[in-house]
Amino acid sequence: MVSVKIECECGQNYAFEVEPINGRMPSTIACPACGADGTVAANEFIAQQLAPAAAEAANNPVSPRLATARPTAPAGDFRRGLLDLDKAEKEARAKIMWGESLEQVIAYLTIQGLSRPEATDLATKIFQERTSIVRSNGIKKIFVGLALMAVPVLAYFLFRSARRFPIRLSVICYGIGIFGGYLFVSGILNIIAPKSEQGAVEKE
DSSP: OOOEEEEOTOOOEEEEEOBBTBBOOOSSOOOOTTBBBBBBHHHHHHHHHHHHHHHHHSSOOOOOOTTOOOOOOOOOGGHHOOOOOHHHHHHHHHHHTTTTHHHHHHHHHHHHHEEEEEEHHHHHHHHHHHHHHHHHHHHHHHHHHHHHHHHHHHHHHHHHHHHHHHHHHHHHHHHHHHHHHHHHHHHHHHHHHHGGGOOOOOOO
């Protein structure tokens, strides 16, 4: 494995590990920030890293009988050699559910070895899952909010029928109603604008 470090013309630095094939990248690589092709720069970096090893091998030839072939992965398996796709998807999902932006997650997946279109498709899919969870939670908030908003109304009629309005209990009931109103408004926002929900999201 060779640790490759690249500085893109846009100023973005990114690094990854790769198993070269014939001293070159087994697949293309793109900058996670601007999407510019970094394959040429990666090949140059790999050549610089492999040059000392090639010189040493030339000075210390190995007997053909002792030499063993080292299997190399085909170009189509480049990503599988670079990362565990299941693990990368889990990491991306965790980042999105914790509130990281779409571009941040795409950049993470690109650095891990996915092409930008693949990273965009995967990140978008997970963001849709987050949106579905936010809207589902929003519906629950609306129903809970309505129930809590009814508390002060019911308390008012009960106190009126009893011709007695206990101040402390009334304040508690009104506080519950205010909190219900907050949940109701928050639930509506979750449904009509799920992207406005900040921070971690989980099923309630």
